[in-house]
Amino acid sequence: MWRETERTPSFFNSARLPVLCAAFVYLLLKSKNSMHSFFLQIIPDTLQQAATAATPAPAEELSLWYLLKEGGVLMIPLALCSVLAVYVFVERFIAIRKAGKTVPDFLARIREKVSDGNLDAAKSLCNNYEGSIPRVSHKGIDRIGKPIDHIEKSIENAGKLEVYQMEKNLGVLTTIAGIAPMFGFLGTIAGMIILFFNIQHQGFSIEHIAGGIYTKMVTSAVGLIIGLLAYVGYQYLNAQINKNVNRLEASATEFLDILHEPVA
Numbered sequence: 001m002w003r004e005t006e007r008t009p010s011f012f013n014s015a016r017l018p019v020l021c022a023a024f025v026y027l028l029l030k031s032k033n034s035m036h037s038f039f040l041q042i043i044p045d046t047l048q049q050a051a052t053a054a055t056p057a058p059a060e061e062l063s064l065w066y067l068l069k070e071g072g073v074l075m076i077p078l079a080l081c082s083v084l085a086v087y088v089f090v091e092r093f094i095a096i097r098k099a100g101k102t103v104p105d106f107l108a109r110i111r112e113k114v115s116d117g118n119l120d121a122a123k124s125l126c127n128n129y130e131g132s133i134p135r136v137s138h139k140g141i142d143r144i145g146k147p148i149d150h151i152e153k154s155i156e157n158a159g160k161l162e163v164y165q166m167e168k169n170l171g172v173l174t175t176i177a178g179i180a181p182m183f184g185f186l187g188t189i190a191g192m193i194i195l196f197f198n199i200q201h202q203g204f205s206i207e208h209i210a211g212g213i214y215t216k217m218v219t220s221a222v223g224l225i226i227g228l229l230a231y232v233g234y235q236y237l238n239a240q241i242n243k244n245v246n247r248l249e250a251s252a253t254e255f256l257d258i259l260h261e262p263v264a
Helices: 017-054 064-070 075-099 106-115 119-127 132-142 148-167 170-202 206-260
Strands: none
Touching: 075 148, 075 170, 075 206, 106 119, 106 132, 106 206, 119 132, 132 148, 132 206, 148 206, 170 206
């Protein structure tokens, strides 16, 4: 024979073959259990990592307190302006409302007292009520018996004094309406100066620029809001004063008509 018959090594002889098969099956089962445990351990970890990655990061909220805090030092005068504007508006609103109080039949009762010649009762009636009209009428009653020109002048001066009392401190609102936006713009300019200074020394960064700009623009927004509210408050109070002045002029004219009436 060109080739000798191939002999099986003694290691794989028929006597050891069952033992080898059993060992092979044991190793296969053991490896299967190990792989099963490995997959049971790695799958939850993988799922947990995937869930963590899929969970979106909480969105950053822009609160009002954060913006006010980032406005800088110039937020202090703006806060003072806002507090002063609120105080002046409330104080003037109450004073103007008191000055504009009217009694529907007040002048009719004054006419009755004056026609009867009971001036003390007319003065007592004026003292019983608050408002510009009773005070001006009291001044006119005090001048009864003097020339009519003197009475008219006295009523006119009393009316001017009442208008002055109603308009007192209204200039504060106009001042705040003018300077609050200026404080805001000044804060923005100061913020931009600081921003460019940081860019020069810390380098260019989009996030740094965007954050610096939107925080420094807060002063402009707050200044404009305060100025706008102060201006609206001034115009509202001024309109209420005009209404009171029109009522006061009408009552003064009616009071003078009472004095011109012939005595019965």
